[in-house]
Amino acid sequence: MSSDYLTNQVRRLRFEHGQMTQQQLADKVGVTRQTIIAIEGGNYAPSLPLAFRIARTFDVTIEQVFRYEDEQT
């Protein structure tokens, strides 16, 4: 389930939004803390609805949270 080409700014955005903890973010988007850990570590690519929920929690666009690196870049 790891995604070699998908990077994210979840950890940075958490710290920028009042030092939000992983548990707090997990509660807001409706997943477990382990899932947040897996997302931040690049070991799990979230579904689109979850990715949108995370982006809306930080009040940013989804592209500002997740970035897909093309093979050619």
Add this chain to the structure above:
Amino acid sequence: MNRTQKGAWFMLGGALLLIAFGIYIFAVMFVAGDRMAGTGWLRVGSLPLTLFLIAGVFFIRRKQSASEPDSDEREKAIARKSFVWASYSFWLFCACASFGIFFVVGAKSVVPAYILPVVFLAGLFLAQFVESAAILIQFARETADE
């Protein structure tokens, strides 16, 4: 440990306990024989299994936090993949057992009827082992990568 991991550990432990219980019954019925009259031995043997089931229910239901969801999308994806592996192992085991019996006893030989449910149940146990192990291995791999 999330609920999916707890469930996997519980099923693993339960399967091992059932195997031990089956060996216990076999030993009582076929080894001890008449020396074990009555059903007291069955009640004694059932006690660990009953205690394990009750403890397991509390173990699984206890949440890490009050707001923790029962199961999120990642856990469902891991469980789905594990179920597929369990299904493969069940069918592979049944195929190997069927052809194994065929080649061992011969095409025109007769096997006792209880062989069929034994093979089926053994396949189910194997599938449960594989499913639980697959769940725990997938979670462990993600943790090891951190």
